[in-house]
Amino acid sequence: MKKIISALLIATTALSFSACAKQEKLAGTIKIDGSSTVYPITQAVAEEFNKENPDVNITVGISGTGGGFKKFVVGETDINDASRKVKSEEAEKAKANGIDMMELEVAYDGIAIVVNKDNNWVDDITTEELKKIWDKDSKVVYWSDVRPEWPKEKIKLYGPGTDSGTFDYFTAEINGEEKRIRTDYTASEDDNVLVQGIAGDKYSMGFFGHSYYEENKDNLKALKVNGVEPTTENIRNGSYKPLSRPLFIYVNTKSLERPELKAFVKFYLENAKDLVEQVGYVPLEDAKYTEQLNKIK
CATH class of the missing domain: 3.40.190.10 (Periplasmic binding protein-like II)
Incomplete structure (x- = not known):
């Protein structure tokens, strides 16, 4: 009798565990x-x-x-x-x-300012120069419009579309107002489209999340902003400003x-x-x- 009771208890316990397992299955x-x-x-x-x-x-x-x-x-x-x-x-x-x-x-995350890998005239850019390029009232057409020593070649610009949080953050921090930006740039919600565009044009510039630059650093170059590189540590400690978030x-x-x-x-x-x-x-x-x-x- 004891053996039978013991067996029944084990079976009941096993069924209980089984029922719990079924309940926990998501x-x-x-x-x-x-x-x-x-x-x-x-x-x-x-x-x-x-x-x-x-x-x-x-x-x-x-x-x-x-x-x-x-x-x-x-x-x-x-x-x-x-x-x-x-x-x-x-x-x-x-x-x-x-x-x-x-x-x-x-x-x-940080917002990376990126240029083509073959760009050999700029490694560092200021927030004032970024505003000069990207602002709604920008008169910049050629790289030389930013600094005279840069080439007189048209800047081809790439950036996120208006539904992007990166777009909102960048325009607020750089241009002083959300959504304030020139309209003659290639926009996409898909960062991979921006990566491909910049990688294929020597005189291009764009901005997007730092992680997408990290994924594509063999084909792109990230610029310092106000002398600070967009590294993991600089993003974490906030020194890559104002483009850390x-x-x-x-x-x-x-x-x-x-x-x-x-x-x-x-x-x-x-x-x-x-x-x-x-x-x-x-x-x-x-x-x-x-x-x-x-x-x-």
């Missing part, structure tokens, strides 16, 4: 969109998360920070990748639509009630330090990741 769909700058981090997190949770379908789009917020504030996505903070008008639209959001900082994800708090999304965000923050570095960005300090984790707990 499934569902997570919709993410937004910044092309934050995309490589979120995509890396999604791939690692799916190794442990293959039944969770995660889509990561690249509409730019602003383009992503347009979807996020009406409830079309669960998470918005953002290379800038949410704007007041975006937050108001979200509130009007009953969307409550949580801001989570995930990494640091934090990166964010914004999470729909209603979506956080779903176990698969809460598990994903928790996984994101627990593994961000390693994954951020792997894809060429600068991790936050340990205490900051702990602080973000405490928010979702």
